[in-house]
Amino acid sequence: MTSLTIRNPATGKVIQEVPVTPAEEVARAVERARTAQSGWAARTTRERGAALIRFRNAIRDHAEELVESIVRETGKVPQEALMMEILGTTDLITYFARRASRILRPRRIGIHFYPTRQSTLHYVPRGVIGILSPWNFPLAIPIGQASMALMAGNAVVLKPSELTPLVALQAKRLYDQAGLPPDLFQVVTGDASTGAALVRSPVNQVFFTGSVAAGKKVAAVCAERLVPVVLELGGKAPALVFEDADLERTAAALAWGAFANAGQVCASVERVYVHEGVHDALAGALAREVKALRVGPPGRDVDVGSMTKPQQIERVAQLVDGAVRDGAKVLCGGRRREGPGLFYEPTLLDECPKDSEILRNEIFGPVLPIASFRSEEEAIELANQSNLGLLAYVFTEDRARGQRVARRIEAGTVMVNDVLSTFAFPETPWFGLKESGLGLVHSDEGLKQMCQVRHVHDERFRPFRKELWWYPYSTRKLERFFRAYRWLYTWLYR
Numbered sequence: 177m178t179s180l181t182i183r184n185p186a187t188g189k190v191i192q193e194v195p196v197t198p199a200e201e202v203a204r205a206v207e208r209a210r211t212a213q214s215g216w217a218a219r220t221t222r223e224r225g226a227a228l229i230r231f232r233n234a235i236r237d238h239a240e241e242l243v244e245s246i247v248r249e250t251g252k253v254p255q256e257a258l259m260m261e262i263l264g265t266t267d268l269i270t271y272f273a274r275r276a277s278r279i280l281r282p283r284r285i286g287i288h289f290y291p292t293r294q295s296t297l298h299y300v301p302r303g304v305i306g307i308l309s310p311w312n313f314p315l316a317i318p319i320g321q322a323s324m325a326l327m328a329g330n331a332v333v334l335k336p337s338e339l340t341p342l343v344a345l346q347a348k349r350l351y352d353q354a355g356l357p358p359d360l361f362q363v364v365t366g367d368a369s370t371g372a373a374l375v376r377s378p379v380n381q382v383f384f385t386g387s388v389a390a391g392k393k394v395a396a397v398c399a400e401r402l403v404p405v406v407l408e409l410g411g412k413a414p415a416l417v418f419e420d421a422d423l424e425r426t427a428a429a430l431a432w433g434a435f436a437n438a439g440q441v442c443a444s445v446e447r448v449y450v451h452e453g454v455h456d457a458l459a460g461a462l463a464r465e466v467k468a469l470r471v472g473p474p475g476r477d478v479d480v481g482s483m484t485k486p487q488q489i490e491r492v493a494q495l496v497d498g499a500v501r502d503g504a505k506v507l508c509g510g511r512r513r514e515g516p517g518l519f520y521e522p523t524l525l526d527e528c529p530k531d532s533e534i535l536r537n538e539i540f541g542p543v544l545p546i547a548s549f550r551s552e553e554e555a556i557e558l559a560n561q562s563n564l565g566l567l568a569y570v571f572t573e574d575r576a577r578g579q580r581v582a583r584r585i586e587a588g589t590v591m592v593n594d595v596l597s598t599f600a601f602p603e604t605p606w607f608g609l610k611e612s613g614l615g616l617v618h619s620d621e622g623l624k625q626m627c628q629v630r631h632v633h634d635e636r637f638r639p640f641r642k643e644l645w646w647y648p649y650s651t652r653k654l655e656r657f658f659r660a661y662r663w664l665y666t667w668l669y670r
């Protein structure tokens with residue numbers, strides 16, 4: 177394969193051919209990035225922040241064009257392109273450009289029983305970071321990660337999804353226009369084999385966002401190369417709706433959480449478990465919300481656009497058909513729209529058997545299955561019945577219950593009475609438990625993960641010419657050590 181044919185998923189029409197970067201060129205890109213990185217790492221964090229703010233301003237000044245490109249390449253609606261991709265990215269760059277020097281400031285550690293000594297942790301850039309990204313947020317995911325990596329003093333080589341390379345290439349042009357070092361951030365294009373070439377190249381850390389299956393393959397190569405890898409993989413977010421929830425607000429939140437981006441969000445609400453006492457009321461409110469959604473070619477007055485990946489709409493159709501065979505009741509939707517474009521009707525499935533595939537496997541499309549529970553214990557058990565653990569949601573007006581239930585759900589993030597939005601808050605971490613991933617992105621901790629830690633240990637003052645535990649050993653020394661040992665753990669640290 178020498179080129180990728182990029183199509184508009186809402187029309188099926190070809191937008192552009194994009195050349196595939198050969199494997200040798202991927203390796204050369206990494207080499208050039210490494211050369212550029214040494215000069216970049218020598219700049220102060222404040223200087224790097226000022227450069228990143230110029231990149232942010234270029235994104236801000238070209239927001240309309242970026243919205244158009246995102247809409248054309250993904251089929252999502254413009255409101256979501258602006259809100260979920262551009263706004264979040266702009267804010268993330270601003271946050272880290274302003275805060276990185278504080279976050280990455282060397283950290284002093286005192287030694288509790290030996291005050292003559294001290295340690296300092298220094299956060300040093302790792303070198304070249306390879307980023308592999310999916311198609312559902314072609315700007316927010318890769319450019320957010322790349323901007324953080326650059327702020328930490330690294331260079332970046334990005335391999336965007338084979339379905340959506342144009343947005344990444346446009347971001348790269350804006351980066352160049354902003355006058356940042358061109359080789360410091362590069363984009364290589366192609367499919368999984370180009371991604372594999374990047375993972376095998378001498379990058380110093382890999383950020384992979386995508387499917388569990390591909391993530392495991394990437395992790396295996398990173399293990400062989402002994403380079404750190406951060407994996408952001410699939411999700412099967414449950415929403416638990418308790419009998420005291422505000423049902424109108426909950427239905428509106430669930431509709432948005434399940435159908436935004438046509439349900440193609442790793443954090444999408446993928447299954448609702450509702451208390452049997454309010455099941456009918458919630459199902460009715462949800463059906464009203466979902467029936468009111470306007471579906472169609474992405475425009476200003478459309479709520480749900482097209483899906484992005486042809487194989488994905490087929491998978492969604494198979495899952496829905498399977499659920500219906502298992503006994504689920506279709507409350508609305510349930511079919512693909514006729515005509516061009518990847519449009520699947522927003523679908524609500526009720527009375528889904530608790531072991532059905534639709535409640536177990538990631539759907540990644542505009543489908544929301546519902547089942548009911550009898551007790552808090554059962555709700556928590558159902559929520560945890562998954563190999564995935566990215567996001568989970570709890571709806572209740574009882575704040576103590578919200579906290580109590582949230583802490584028992586096996587998910588990286590549990591939100592109470594809200595959905596999806598923490599991805600847009602740069603100070604909060606984004607990560608999955610179980611097979612949803614390893615490591616984290618975003619947050620101050622995420623920025624530190626993009627650095628190597630160098631531990632320097634030195635002396636504050638020198639009370640003895642030689643340390644007490646050095647040679648020579650003797651019976652007297654041993655006895656003194658025994659005495660000191662007993663004194664420490666009998667009296668000092670009781």
Ligand code: NAD
Nearest residue numbers: 310311336337367368371372386387390408409410411442
């Ligand atoms: P994918 O795994 O097919 O591809 C992701 C990226 O990795 C693409 O750029 C692809 O070309 C590349 N790739 C695939 N196989 C590779 C390999 N063996 N070596 C190197 N690179 C390889 O995933 P996708 O279909 O693009 O994305 C959908 C999945 O991503 C869903 O499961 C979704 O939940 C997940 N996702 C997770 C998050 C998160 O933050 N946890 C965010 C968005 C999407």
